[in-house]
Amino acid sequence: MKSELNLIISPEEAYNEQLFQEIVRRKSGISKGENLVFRPIRRSLDARGKRVKVNVTVEVFSGQVPPPLAGEARRYPDVRGKEPLLIVGAGPAGMFAALRAIELGVKPIILERGKDVRSRRRDLADLNKQHLVNPDSNYCFGEGGAGTYSDGKLYTRSKKRGDIRRILEILVAHGAREDILVDAHPHIGTNKLPVLVENLRKRILESGGEILFNTRVSDFILENSSIRGLVTREGERIKGIGVVLATGHSARDIYQLLLDRRVQIAAKPFALGVRIEHDQQLIDRIQYHCKVDRGEYLPPAAYSLVQQTVLDGKQRGVFSFCMCPGGFIVPAATSPGEIVVNGMSPSRRDGKFANSGMVVAVELEDLSAYRHHGPLAAMYFQQEVEQAACRAAGNTQTAPAQRMVDFVKGRPSDQLLKTSYQPGIQGLDLHAILPGFIAKRLAMALPQMGEKMKGYYTNEAQLIGVESRTSSPVRIPRDKESFEHPQVSRLYPCGEGAGYAGGIVSAAMDGERCAEKLIAKYAGKLA
Template identity: 60%
Template sequence: MTQEIQLLLSPEEAANETSVQRALERQSGLSAARIGGYHIIRRSIDARGKSVRIQLLLRVFIDEPHQEPGSFDPEWQDVSRAAPVLIVGAGPAGLFAAMRLIALGLKPIVIERGKDVRSRRRDLAHMNRTGSVNPESNYCFGEGGAGTYSDGKLYTRSTKRGDVKRILNLFVHFGANPEILIDAHPHIGTNKLPDIITAMREQIIECGGEVHFDARLTDIHLADNAVQGIRTADGRYFEGHQLILATGHSARDIFTLLDQKGILIEAKPFALGVRIEHPQALIDSIQYHCSYRNEHLPPASYSLVSQENGRGVFSFCMCPGGIIAPASTAPGEVVVNGWSPSKRNNPFANSGTVVAVDLPDFARYGFKGNLAGMYFQQMVEQECFRAGGGGLIAPAQRMVDFANNKSSATLPDCSYIPGITSVSLAAILPKEVSASLRKGVQSFGKKMKGYYTNEAVLVATESRTSSPVRIPRDKDSLEHPQITGLYPCAEGAGYAGGIVSAAIDGERCAEMAAAAQKEVRP
């Protein structure tokens, strides 16, 4: 028989198979002879007490031989002659939608405005080095989407929306470390994702699907409010009656196109603020209650939230051992994001720390209508560019100085390659954001002793937390209420908030598009 048994061990014990075996015998009261073997179902860190513990959930085989978990072996079909479904965007939503369509016997045609994942890397290096932005190839646009070069965290709360395990298994199938299947907060790493994304694309093409790069969507062709096809900037026309629109949270031209065509969209709340960077050693000492983190513990992370002035203030996309990166998608704006390599071995820890903003905030700055949030977001990013002085140099301020409305005479070392310059952030952030953020970092310092320090630097602005626009859809069919065959998908449509949730949403849209395709077949 099998039994699930939970162990709470020191990091050193959890890393040693003999120690785990002995702890298992003590916990279960079973002799070694009766334990046929075990495997780990779940692994997490418990840092609530004075001593950090690793929590392991084991599946133990008692009085029978150990059996490895069943292998995951997806079945692929030849869809080269199958009916097509158009997918705009090759981020996680678009790629997983394409693979789901193949499993369902349909041909995905993926249209991506940016470059393949390898070519993107050169453009990002140029962006960091020169401060110039390629509007079609950057941290947000290109194969793999925003998540590929901004960390690859796979933690999600979207377990009720779809099969998270299948998403993780597919990542492993294409080359991710199998440990993502057991870690409570799985992470692939920006350095590992390009090979995985490339393997996914090659599988789609091998099965008869199509992937087109440097193909920016410029028009959606409709007849009687039904999708007929799409046109790209280079003049190509792709015919199809089902369109999965998975263009991401930064595709402002797509939001504008939909609005100009009278296709229903709506402004939505989002969150805006800064990236906060601490020395990683400081975060380790706070979270692990020790002066030194040994090799058996990963770099520590944190998650913080408070209510200030009636607004939510929260940490977002925390990157242990990470780097702050420029995430601008157009010249004349400064946007920052964060990422970590798989080893998370850089000397800094950074996290987005943001404040909720809503439609009344947009209106106070003169922005109304469906694109009000987008214009508000753009206003702040352009102000940060001006304050930085150009070249993607970002305005920054030490934490305590910011909270006390005091100029920072010097700034600490920072991982942001284009560079930072001392600016009073209260002068460039919306006053509602600045006031709540000021109280927020002080509240966080009370919850996490040592967090509130002038060793930390605030870098502006973290503004692409989610889409400022929602593209509505029916809750059951996932189809746009006005346009037959249009499936607004994932982050850009306002229905996801990370790699896994976007992948799940892509699969769901693929399933609905496939069902609709079957209905219209003779």
């Protein structure tokens, strides 16, 4: 017999296994002598009141063995010798496109400009310690994409784009904890993601797919407005039934190549600002209404803030982005001469600091001075801000920083706070580095956010710049139904880099759907 319980309990009752079992038995009305198996299937935290509660939905099985939480194991056929599908990029969009291609009997060939996930670590160490930026191997480029060395947030609102549960189950099958199937805001953690990425790669290779690392695409093979293959930097020509273009949001050379080859692209709004770093205990006290610390059973607190601002008659949103409880800030530049910061956290989220992007919406009408760059207007704007930050900081990866109240009041920060950002920070006037409309809107919004979240606006927090890779500044158009480029047949723009996703899960779903639609139309039509 199977039944379902909906519980509202304390964090200790939810996360202390013995207490949880006692509560479930009592609520289910089943005696201790009976054969009872139960498991949570949905769990969410409610910190809106003075006392934090946990909403838990539990499946209770009496005298019955429950089916696997992650469903039945998927079968991946051997696709050696099958017709090839080309995928540019080994991020979540590219890897899930490859897995789906295998399921459908087509051989994926992934071309990845960066290194495998383990080799990539050495370049990240050089970036953090020696300030050396490798344009092909960094926090954005390499196996697993920008998501590998990140918090591994799996929450998405993109429910119309595909089967979220399916993506999560595939992640569990390749090493993620089953908790991601239960928690309302699941995450994996930067320390866990590399192993999972390796397991996804092994699955692709064992099934006969190929992954070509250190392989940058330098040109497209175009015939009669149709893409028939790719040319690598070394001059190798690789052909396939079509191309899933899943490069991620920082492949500026690909955007330039598309423009040079007269493939239709368009400038796209995005957001730009800073990372804000607080002590995690302060965020815990604010969010959980506790006087000392959050206690043993509550996770490090997160937050989400948004504030509308009006400047020169234009309304723009200022909002938190990619909030990382118990995390750290990392250098995410993809070329020398740039400073870009991003945030991440390990699976336990047990770091001293909380950080979040705090960014301002940038609309195309804000970029009139960049119109001569055409479809790359937003990209050049983004790049110039990153380069200005680097010049101001002495052409190293040491990041410009300013304490929060000092920034709002336009005064220098004589002494900065400790930080998680390993390359180091230096006190600079962020108003002189950020575009005027960005800095002014941030200064307007932060005190108002402090009214919403008492204690957030404080000089015991600091701004570290710049947070600029929030999303792609370019959109590669595609048909709404077929997902195919409207001008170039067999080309399927995909994921964050094309402007159609905003995180690991949404990118993975988009990769699957692009592979499905390409194969449905062109499988068996290689010639």
